Each structure stands twice: as structure tokens, then as C-alpha cells.
Amino acid sequence: MSTTTEVECPGCHAVGKLVLISPDYEGPYACWKCHSVYNIIIKGGQVTSFVPTTREEVDRKRTLDKPSSMPD
């Protein structure tokens, strides 16, 4: 089951759709319109936090955070 969450970019207010496997999400979101990158937190299908970041930072974190086990 996946859930589609609408995410409004705080920079340009373009609404993008994020398809998630759970209603909670924490991770990068890139705006399709202005290409800003944010670390967002979604709880219960609602975006609760937007933290501006960069694509470089996201890539760096991805290399550091190697999950030891895959979630279901």
C-alpha cells in the first residue's frame, strides 16, 4: 500500500506529490518547479517540518547513513 501526500514548496508554493509507503516520512524532498531541496518530516500524511538543504548534503547523508537492515 502506498499513500500520496501533497507537499507545498515553501519557496515557490508549487504543490508536488510524494508517493510514500507509510504516512510518516522523514527525508529529502526536491521541488519540481524551483528545484529547491528540503529535508521534510511528514506525520500522518501532513508535512510538519521543512528544513532547507542542498542536493550535496542529501548525497553526503545517503553515503553516511547505511541502514543495517531494510524496513518492510
Ligand SMILES: [Zn+2]
Ligand atoms: Zn519550489
